[in-house]
Amino acid sequence: MSNKPIILYDIPSKAPGIAWSPNTWKTRYGLNYKGLAYKTEWVEYPDIADFCIKIGAKPTMTRRDGSPYYTLPVIQDPNTGAIISDSMRIAEYLDETYPDTPKLIPAGTHVFQKTFMAAYDHATEGLWPFIIPAVAKILRPTSEEFFVRTREATLGKKLTEVYPSGDDLQPAWKKVEDGFGKVDKWLNEPMNEGKPFVMGDVLSYADLMIAGEMQWCKMGFGEESDLWKDMLKWQDGRWGKLVDRLKEFEGPPEQDLVD
Amino acid sequence: MSNKPIILYDIPSKAPGIAWSPNTWKTRYGLNYKGLAYKTEWVEYPDIADFCIKIGAKPTMTRRDGSPYYTLPVIQDPNTGAIISDSMRIAEYLDETYPDTPKLIPAGTHVFQKTFMAAYDHATEGLWPFIIPAVAKILRPTSEEFFVRTREATLGKKLTEVYPSGDDLQPAWKKVEDGFGKVDKWLNEPMNEGKPFVMGDVLSYADLMIAGEMQWCKMGFGEESDLWKDMLKWQDGRWGKLVDRLKEFEGPPEQDLVD
Structure with missing residues (x-):
């Protein structure tokens, strides 16, 4: 140790x-x-x-x-x-x-952990136009300027144009919900149904990945935002339940403020 | 037993x-x-x-x-x-x-087997415009007619229009190679490098899935086709090696001809 x-x-x-x-x-x-x-x-x-x-x-x-x-x-x-x-x-x-x-x-699951992430990322790619602009706003000025500039260069457009608006908003958000529905369906594979984690009763990296994505949304959108509150309702509350289940592994609420 | x-x-x-x-x-x-x-x-x-x-x-x-x-x-x-x-x-x-x-x-890998397939399917989706029209041609008339009709209804176009041709052919085939390159990269995860199977030394459903896809390409394109010969060269021959390794599990070359 x-x-x-x-x-x-x-x-x-x-x-x-x-x-x-x-x-x-x-x-x-x-x-x-x-x-x-x-x-x-x-x-x-x-x-x-x-x-x-x-x-x-x-x-x-x-x-x-x-x-x-x-x-x-x-x-x-x-x-x-x-x-x-x-x-x-x-x-x-x-x-x-x-x-x-x-x-x-766990032994033998290295490739599976990686491909789980790839499948998850693809299923939930509709989240990006929402979360990337949201994250820019929670960064401090020096990081925000860098983040916005580099992401806009990669995406080839302004982050304000990336965020869905007007008539696009509802269908784009529905697409995100459907994407998480796909992940939920995977997790509900018959032999895994009712089990708390990707590997059943055993926590592994894949669960930390999903929970990390949830922390990203919670912080990025804001705990009181409609988007985060929506996500907590999706798929029978699965995502919030996972975060709750892993609460004991979050560490102290404020992490050493070395700056 | x-x-x-x-x-x-x-x-x-x-x-x-x-x-x-x-x-x-x-x-x-x-x-x-x-x-x-x-x-x-x-x-x-x-x-x-x-x-x-x-x-x-x-x-x-x-x-x-x-x-x-x-x-x-x-x-x-x-x-x-x-x-x-x-x-x-x-x-x-x-x-x-x-x-x-x-x-x-293996215990705990049900979700991973499923998401491996999802990640594989997405990475190699460029194969479809090649293999679906090729498969139609190897079916017997009654199945061929049904297969072509139902696939064309789903795709909304003729299978002859689906198959890449002219200037599209090379880039479309390169896209397939790159897709398999992505799968190869996953399989080469550092902790899995040099190991024969998705789970390392242990064969599992995911390997049978990949090998099944290879049988599909071998039969669909034909063993003597340029496409299949290309696939055998890709990614340092990984796909042909997998089929060879599983040869003992193919069963008899001709399966009971009950018709």
């Missing part, structure tokens, strides 16, 4: 110390589920690449032009000296390095 | 006794992998619905107009009296009913 706390690098928002990124949430949930000591350090969007290069964290992707793309989460483990990027790789690292803690990726 | 052979209902082609359907292949592979005795009976496309109703096999889907949709594979197990439709449900039935045989769906 670890003695010195692992450092989790996360992206701050206007709500100090409250995590919102779906990807860093996967790692945060995982660290808490494993009962490993950790502390959060916050890195604004425009600083992520330089920061990763400085500490020696690998890029997680390659851009079309061949340049490296750096993302968070990254963890730094002072017990081993390891610096790991990418939430899947972090989960694997934690499973291997701390073998006495519950597994995030 | 079974004493009386299970009956596997399959769809015939112009090559008598040679299976070609990706869905019935999943069941055929599964029965052979489990070492269960079975025999094949062949049902032409236009007869499937009436036949299923007659023997009491459930529909596998509901059409948009609410009517039931009957498909093969269906199995009939004279040892228990069970009649099961849908290759996933058949795999579950066989795992439960013959617990001493190797599992097709």
Whole structure:
């Protein structure tokens, strides 16, 4: 077991110390589920690449032009000296390095965890035009400017044009609901029906992924928003129930305010 | 273990006794992998619905107009009296009913097997405009007429218009290769690299699904076709290697010619 706390690098928002990124949430949930000591350090969007290069964290992707793309989460483990990027790789690292803690990726399910995410992402892709513009608004100015500029360059349009409006709004939101209906149907596979998790009674990375997406929507849209309240009603309340079930693995409500 | 052979209902082609359907292949592979005795009976496309109703096999889907949709594979197990439709449900039935045989769906992976298929189908959807018209040509006249008519109704165009031609051909085929590249990348997840199967060293339903798709392409395009030969070269020969590895679970080259 670890003695010195692992450092989790996360992206701050206007709500100090409250995590919102779906990807860093996967790692945060995982660290808490494993009962490993950790502390959060916050890195604004425009600083992520330089920061990763400085500490020696690998890029997680390659851009079309061949340049490296750096993302968070990254963890730094002072017990081993390891610096790991990418939430899947972090989960694997934690499973291997701390073998006495519950597994995030049960043996033989590595490919399945990945393809579950791919299937989920495809089914719920209608969420993006809603959540990306919403997230921009909860970031602090320096990250917001960077986030909006880079996302607009990728999407080829203004985020204000991305967000569904007028007659498009209702059908676009219905499409999101239907997408989550597809995921719900998968989770209700006959042999899994009534079971709390993707793998039945055993929590795994895939559940943390879904719960992380829910944290993203809750923070991005706002807990009091109609959109989030809608999502809590969809599919018989499945998504809110999952977040509730994992509440014990959220960690403290405010994560170390190192800034 | 079974004493009386299970009956596997399959769809015939112009090559008598040679299976070609990706869905019935999943069941055929599964029965052979489990070492269960079975025999094949062949049902032409236009007869499937009436036949299923007659023997009491459930529909596998509901059409948009609410009517039931009957498909093969269906199995009939004279040892228990069970009649099961849908290759996933058949795999579950066989795992439960013959617990001493190797599992097709290891515990906890039911949802993952399903979402693997969803992710695979999405990644390789570019294959459809090639394979659907190709399959029409290998069916016997009564099935061919039914298949072409129903597929054209669903797609809203002639199958001859669906098949990529002229300047579209090369980019459309490249899209298929890239789609399989995506699946290959998933299978090469770091913790799975060099392992033969989706779950590493353990064969499961997901592998039978991929191999079934390969049988479909091999039979549909023809073993001597350029398309199939291309597929055998893609991704370092992964797909042909999988088929070779599962050769021992193909069953006899010609399946009981009950007609």
